[in-house]
Amino acid sequence: MHDKTPASEEVAQSPLIGRRTVLHLGLGTVMAVPFLPMPSTSVQAHHGWNSFDTRSAYFVAGSLSRVRWGNPHSEVRITLASGPLPADLQERALPQGANEREARETIASVRSYGGEHKELDLVLANPEWMARWGLNRALVVGETIEAVGFLAAADDQDFRPVMFWLANGQGVWQQLTAFPLRPEPADKN
Structure with missing residues (x-):
């Protein structure tokens, strides 16, 4: 029974x-x-912005030297190209799905990356969210992108984009959860 x-x-x-x-x-x-x-750094890095310094945004550009596309989040390594901020950055159309206030505050906070690393590891959204934001394919090694985002507080080789742009100009939004601290405007001097 x-x-x-x-x-x-x-x-x-x-x-x-x-x-x-x-x-x-x-x-x-x-x-x-x-x-x-579970190790808090990897969990926070993948599921929020708490382990990133969201007060200061950075612009990076370069070619992808490693791509891992999948869940829980995609990860890419970018070999950095040096140069100034793009002249059109402030006027660019925001990516599909962007939160306009958060995006504009982040862009107003952006400065060129001037750190010591020649490569950065980028933590991206998972493929399903990127498809909702207009990217319906995997990124590939050798592809060039531009990104605006934040460096990790504990490891400044980790970078979390808020948005990135493909070589054809298509923007891809990356923010699903709120920042712990609002981006501060960059010093324009």
Whole structure:
């Protein structure tokens, strides 16, 4: 005879394995699924802006030397080309799906990247979100892009674009969640 009692959940704390969910299935059967701590940097880097300094935006341009396209997020490495900010950056049409206030504040905060790295690792949205924002294909090694975004606070080789542009001028939005701090206007002197 089977117990017809519906399954129920409870949360338990254990000093040895941390938080876990206990599922009671009836007939005395209990299953425990541990929730193990995950490294906070990679989680934050992929699911929010908290590990990035969103007060100062940077412009980068160059060719892609590595592409990993997929979930939970796509990642590319860009070999940087040096140069000034594009003259048309302030007037560019915003990418499809852009939050106009956030985009304009970010562009007003932008300065050319002047760091020591010759390559940066870019954390991009997943392919499904990029398709919603108008990019219906994978990026490819050798392709050139321009991007505006923020450097990671802990590792200034990690860069998270708010938006990027393909060589044909198509913009691709990248922001789904709010910034922890609003971008500050760049010093124009």
